Amino acid sequence: MIGLVFLASIMIFIVTVLQYKEESEDYHKKRLLRKETAVKVHINSILENTSFEVKTDKLKYIFKSNGSMRGLSSISELSRIHKMPINIYDLKGNLIVSSLWHLGQKHDSLQHLPPGIIKLIDKSPDKRYVIKHEGKNGEYQSSYSYIYDRHFKPIAILNLPYLADSTFYKKELWEFLKNLGTIYILMFLLAIFLSYFLSRYITKSLNTVNDVLKKISFSKENQKIIIKNPNEEINQLIETYNNMVDQLEESARKLAQTEREQAWRNMARQVAHEIKNPLTPMRLSIQSFQMTFDPNDPNIKQKFDEFAQMLIEQIDLMSKIASAFSDFAKMPQAHLQEGNLVSTIRNALKLYDPEQVRFVSSDDEILFNFDKNQIQRVITNLVKNALQSVPGDREPEVLVSVRQTEDKIYITVTDNGSGIDPEHQSRIFEPKFTTKSSGMGLGLAIVKKIVENHNGKIYFNSDKEMGTTFIIEFDK
Ligand SMILES: Nc1ncnc2c1ncn2[C@@H]1O[C@H](COP(=O)(O)OP(=O)(O)O)[C@@H](O)[C@H]1O
């Protein structure tokens, strides 16, 4: 836009200057012709009234300019009246009289017509020729034409040198250009102003679109674009985007549903499997007990006790499995509430022997938004694992710590156990991964889920000799 205005102004300037020049040339051409006509009329009247014979060689007497015969018909008088120099040549091109003589200007160059001029006059249809050349003070035009006698026979050549004075035109042109310039500068400013706001308006809406597009994600709800009075193209873009968000939401919803269904199917399969496992030995023992049951056996009481004991153990195991799964299944959304993390952890640790599980914290109070029950479950799970990791020939030493920095909160659980086998390290957070005969492998899966519900991270350092440290990191 700015470029266009700039280009237009430059072109207008050029055209104006050219136009003025042409006009001024035209003006001077016409003016010269007018003057020439006037001079000729004057000359003709002199020729009509002269007492001399009208012939080439008498002209120098008729228009004589010097001496006592100087009168109204003298060439200098003529020149004065018409306000321009006048030269008269004979038909061969020799100067007869000149108004410049009495000014004492006797130029040699004036004595003869420039060569070829007579031919040029003859050739031109109006028997007239104008020479143009640029001089110091402007453009010179010099016209040459015949002077005729009564019978229209050429008797001499009239030469009128004319200085085209274009100062007036130049002044006027300058004035005009100044006005035009002012208008164009205003237009230019307006163009800058308009294009600035227009482009800002367009880029602003595009930026909004861009920002929202950057944030688009499949997993969370996407924001729709709302821009006040957008232009048509942007509006189309926004509508397309908003429709896409709707479709995306629908697909994400469907996907989530399928995922949930899949997860539940897996879960149900696992629960069934886990419950079936102890059922088979139970069934076998009942069958064998039934077959070997002898009410007269003196050891029947003891056998029955053993049998009952075995059944109770299996039932307990099943109930343990059931509650572990239900724990894992009922992982409700975290109800975040601001509270003191230090006291929550301290309370969770009350169940344990303070000799074995020690607790340290950087502050008496660390305020944080968390779900109290879930964080307590995290701590108990980690501490339980820590205690379990310590071999029987060692005294367990578990250290739980909580500390805060400028923008983070760290909870660590360190044990002096046997460490995590490097082979297993990548799998310990998987549900159902366990290295324990009675383990469910759900503890760390639950812990991880809870920590992620709090937008936190969990990781660990483990060493076969030194034990393991689990670190939880929350953003404040
Ligand atoms: N503090 C620890 N030290 C050593 N190994 C650990 C520790 N915590 C967890 N593990 C390993 O991670 C596995 C998974 O733990 P978890 O998910 O709590 O299931 P479970 O305790 O039922 O085995 C454990 O079986 C164990 O091998």
Ligand SMILES: [Mg+2]
């Ligand atoms: Mg565990």
